[in-house]
Amino acid sequence: MIFDTHAHYDDPAYEKDRKELFQLMRSEGVGLITDIGADIESSRKAAELSNTYDFFYAAAGVHPSEVYSLEEADMDILRELAKNPKVAAIGEIGLDYHYEDTVRDVQKKWFIRQLALAKEVKLPVVIHSRDAAQDTLEIMKDVHAEDIGGVIHCFSYGWEMAKIYLDMGFYLGIGGVVTFKNAKKLKEVVQKAPMERLVLETDAPYLAPEPYRGKRNASHYLKYVAEEIASLRSMTPDEVIRITEENGKQMYRIG
Ligand code: NI
DSSP states (O other): OEEEEEEOTTSGGGTTTHHHHHHHHHHTTEEEEEEEOSSHHHHHHHHHHHHHOTTEEEEEOOOGGGGGGOOHHHHHHHHHHTTSTTEEEEEEEEEEOOSTTOOHHHHHHHHHHHHHHHHHHTOOEEEEEESOHHHHHHHHHHTTGGGTOEEETTOOSOHHHHHHHHHTTOEEEEOGGGGSTTOHHHHHHHHHSOGGGEEEOOOBTSOOOTTSTTSOOOGGGHHHHHHHHHHHHTOOHHHHHHHHHHHHHHHHTOO
């Protein structure tokens, strides 16, 4: 069964047809989904989804673009959410220097703080890192992230960087981008990485694979991602789905 290790079904994009879509996805071979928090409110909603649906797990954390209004008291909320047995990770957390209004020191502060929280509550982390390769790596080395574990979500750097994270014991999240023609770097990473360290993820509603690029994403579209990985590694899509499901369970320490 397909394990979508990273999705945002708490997003308003699913407000109208969430239930119907979940049924459709189930009938299309989706077995497990982790809904990922991006701020305090969506972390709460992710936990709610995981309480409502057997096949959902959740992650609680604050995305680097959402950290600017955080206070230390918000860490208490995340710590409480982490007590829920269906909350399987702290995330998504990290650094995103893509936008001009980025305040790097503030992002770094809350990235470090949430890594410490993950260590404290003994959960793996879901890392978001965009246009911030060096600073992300420096912080993860400083805090000994190899003792925390988790996934580099929507992995977007080259093989050299992938190798370092693999050596730290991290998994690489592979989604719709790998189906894009111009994704040469990522295709190379998918060919070279050990199969037991790849997990499937949509980042739904974003990053739909070909042939749905630009449309609202959904977990059953991961079959196109599995097909691309299979062709890059000379395997069958079914093998990719089976192995990445196992990897996802190991990574989130579930089942
Ligand atoms: Ni995400």
